[in-house]
Amino acid sequence: MLATPATALTRLAAATGRLFGWKTRRHGKPQPNAEQIDAILPQTQCGRCGYSACRPYAEAVACGEADINQCPPGGELTVRALAELLGCKSKPLNPKYGTPPQQPTVAWIDETACIGCTRCIQACPVDAILGAAKQMHTVIRTECTGCALCIEPCPVDCIHLQPLTQSIGTQTRLDQNPAVENASFSKSQLQSWEQIRGKADLARERYEYRLARLARERDERQQRQQRKKAIPGRDLDSTDKKAVIQAAVARARRRQAALAATRGTFLSSRLK
Numbered sequence: 001m002l003a004t005p006a007t008a009l010t011r012l013a014a015a016t017g018r019l020f021g022w023k024t025r026r027h028g029k030p031q032p033n034a035e036q037i038d039a040i041l042p043q044t045q046c047g048r049c050g051y052s053a054c055r056p057y058a059e060a061v062a063c064g065e066a067d068i069n070q071c072p073p074g075g076e077l078t079v080r081a082l083a084e085l086l087g088c089k090s091k092p093l094n095p096k097y098g099t100p101p102q103q104p105t106v107a108w109i110d111e112t113a114c115i116g117c118t119r120c121i122q123a124c125p126v127d128a129i130l131g132a133a134k135q136m137h138t139v140i141r142t143e144c145t146g147c148a149l150c151i152e153p154c155p156v157d158c159i160h161l162q163p164l165t166q167s168i169g170t171q172t173r174l175d176q177n178p179a180v181e182n183a184s185f186s187k188s189q190l191q192s193w194e195q196i197r198g199k200a201d202l203a204r205e206r207y208e209y210r211l212a213r214l215a216r217e218r219d220e221r222q223q224r225q226q227r228k229k230a231i232p233g234r235d236l237d238s239t240d241k242k243a244v245i246q247a248a249v250a251r252a253r254r255r256q257a258a259l260a261a262t263r264g265t266f267l268s269s270r271l272k
């Protein structure tokens with residue numbers, strides 16, 4: 001059956017919307033922004049979607065640059081929730097980006113093997129590792145998202161992922177989520193999604209806090225470098241530097257000699 005012009009236009013609008021960032025929404029709803037999309041994402045901050053973290057992926061989805069099925073930790077449930085929000089059709093998770101984890105995990109460090117190199121701290125997107133140079137490191141289980149980004153940089157392979165055996169954080173009521181209503185997901189899929197969602201708000205907060213910390217440290221480093229540059233004589237070449245040092249030593253010697261002479265005059269006046 002031939003489509004009516006109105007139906008054809010609706011289809012074209014929907015297709016164009018899908019191609020160019022879902023600018024056209026069904027029922028004329030406003031276009032969801034990156035914040036709304038980010039609110040659905042699991043906040044594992046693992047980068048498996050091809051973006052550095054959840055928020056950049058959310059921004060890419062909002063502007064139509066990325067598809068809704070690129071987040072393995074979120075799995076099919078997240079794809080469905082995104083489709084619901086964006087008013088587009090759900091689709092299977094794209095295997096190019098990996099498969100969903102069997103169950104949520106957290107990292108564990110074998111402290112007897114840790115050499116305190118701090119590489120894991122630098123890799124952790126949510127500052128969930130405690131430690132200092134040449135000291136034993138440990139993972140804060142409640143804050144670890146199981147992203148696995150700390151595993152590869154460890155030179156002694158002492159970081160292992162373990163199943164998250166109990167839920168941490170606020171539980172999400174699945175029965176109140178329209179995206180999963182009437183969906184045929186297995187109990188373990190639903191439990192896994194609940195566990196990940198339960199930690200999402202804390203993980204987002206930790207991730208944003210880390211970005212702010214890194215920016216602050218960068219500023220402080222730049223300020224230190226500028227202060228160093230401003231030290232008089234810093235730009236002199238080695239010959240000039242030598243002359244400055246010799247002049248300073250000569251001044252110090254003159255001061256010492258003058259002090260010794262004053263002391264000698266004082267002592268001889270007392271002995272008279």
Ligand code: SF4
Nearest residue numbers: 046047049053054071
């Ligand atoms: S959790 Fe999903 S959206 Fe977030 S960084 Fe990982 S793959 Fe990307």
Ligand code: SF4
Nearest residue numbers: 124144145147148150
């Ligand atoms: S401790 Fe490791 S697995 Fe856990 S959040 Fe940090 S980098 Fe990811």
Ligand code: SF4
Nearest residue numbers: 114115117118120154
């Ligand atoms: S990367 Fe491995 S060895 Fe280095 S501090 Fe972390 S846990 Fe210890």
